[in-house]
Amino acid sequence: MTAFFFHGYALNAVDAKNRLSVPSGYRDTNEKRSGEKQLIVGPAERAPCLVGYDVLRFERLQAQLNERFAGNYSDERDDFARDAFGLNESLPYDETGRIILSPSLKFTSGIDKLAFFIAAGDYFEIWHPQRLIEHKGATSPAGRIVQQLLDARK
Amino acid sequence: MTAFFFHGYALNAVDAKNRLSVPSGYRDTNEKRSGEKQLIVGPAERAPCLVGYDVLRFERLQAQLNERFAGNYSDERDDFARDAFGLNESLPYDETGRIILSPSLKFTSGIDKLAFFIAAGDYFEIWHPQRLIEHKGATSPAGRIVQQLLDARK
DNA sequence: TTGTTACCCATCAAATCCCATGGTAACGCT
């Protein structure tokens, strides 16, 4: 089968009910990849943002677990499994394509009123716009885009 | 077929009758995995918390026993079987999704008023919140989440 | 009897659904 990749970016608003529209293109990609109207979202490991995947992520994680630890249980394996499955949330989106950000996701990402989506093929990141600029630099490719989108919102 | 995994986390209260709501998502996963409205819960081997599984756990344990000891009885096999089947309790949950924690489970886990659920794919852990922070560290991924949820409860 | 377990019902807040609006990009006709 053909592989489908997340691509593009978007700056969307988080409303008073913590709802956030997932970019339409991402939803298409997601549904082609997994057939599900839900995403897996959790804290990123190496950056202060969130990461989103299709639901097949859990199966890939399970495969990683088997490959890395085989049937041998240990504290290390426990920690890996806990972080992998425990910290990632399964977020279904409604007909209008919105997910609800839990307090934890908002807290760990710093996201409050605006969320910047940027794709990366197999997954995509969700950033607090200002934080991306601080983290990646205002002159980085992503930083420029964010700044530009922020300016466009007056 | 698709595999179903436990995922996500929750901080729930234990009431005066020792009742504890199993997170809705875990119940869904459990029922998809086993078709039963009950869980297997017992002390964790490597951490001071509880572990929960779907009821198929007993069958998997039996398979492990057969594979590992192949019908040869020994002290080692007895110990394994005793721990596996003896220490785990089968806990049915009611229509509102609550299990009742036995005194043993409360004692070995230290859980009293609050219980923190965190998933790990094939199983999930249930912790005394403060104990998780002490055991895993306040800055560990899970530790942060717990602290945050505790703070959110005023 | 005394404490536990199993139902039942009540409540509050959070999550979900449904409908509505405004903006904009795509399209097609002249």
Next chain:
DNA sequence: AGCGTTACCATGGGATTTGATGGGTAACAA
């Protein structure tokens, strides 16, 4: 190219449903 129409998407608000939790009481067992 210019213009208007259409379609889709992000977003807001209200109403409904679901989930977590507390409390009462009858059935049961030690």
